[in-house]
Amino acid sequence: MTASVSRSTRQRDVIARVLQDAEGPLAVNDVLDRARLDLPALGVATVYRTLKLLTEQGRIHPVTLDGETRYEPSGKGHHHHFSCTACGRVFTLHTCPVSLPRGTVYPGGFVIEAHEVTLYGRCPDCAGASSA
Amino acid sequence: MTASVSRSTRQRDVIARVLQDAEGPLAVNDVLDRARLDLPALGVATVYRTLKLLTEQGRIHPVTLDGETRYEPSGKGHHHHFSCTACGRVFTLHTCPVSLPRGTVYPGGFVIEAHEVTLYGRCPDCAGASSA
DNA sequence: TTTTTTGCAAAGTTTTTGCACGGTC
């Protein structure tokens, strides 16, 4: 038996690109919708399988926000997320609001290794056209 | 269309107490298991409905940690969570590492309403066990 | 051609909903 080799397919390429081009981490459904613009016949199962594959390969990774699992490309450096309370979209922010270097000891004796910040509010689009 | 009145029931009391007595935010299943110690016949649907009700009443709120939606009592003041990468326990921290008043406008035009911070690292117990 | 991948559909899971009975007010 041979070790299975991961092949390059149109589906995988499109899904990977969709994630790369996204404004932030995408939920399975977002990926499906966007990828179908290029591949109308794309099946849901393929999306799930591809997201799992890309995750195992370390090319993307899951982020859970508001109880929903989303995926974003790895290697985009330190960043955080902004969840719009109006339209529900999630954006990636490259500005970090905290200063917590690794090794910082928090009150109580908690030794910090990493941190995650999620901001909530109105995204530029919704803040500008604040009509409901 | 009368405003529905929320009644006090044994199920709701037990579920609320389970959350209050918990050492940290609980997942639906945790709530179900613990509440059934007092109410063996408690149905899953009731747990979901009650968690939703309590959330709408603002008495509890959901937090997503490690890809799972959990619930914790509200009114415990502004706080954040620390997830120990060694023992897996989640702690509540009352010190806030960020200064982001409501209305702050983030670069790009994001209007901040709230924020959530999750810190990862070694809790006091685990840090002490391996530090010099 | 050989082996992997895909799309469809069936099978699992998880969460929500419809109902009749039971409980609270």
Added chain:
DNA sequence: GACCGTGCAAAAACTTTGCAAAAAA
């Protein structure tokens, strides 16, 4: 007694898995 809440079971929503056909190598 009126009306809300509960448990059960069915339904809907969300993921995973089995297969034969299609695609990559």
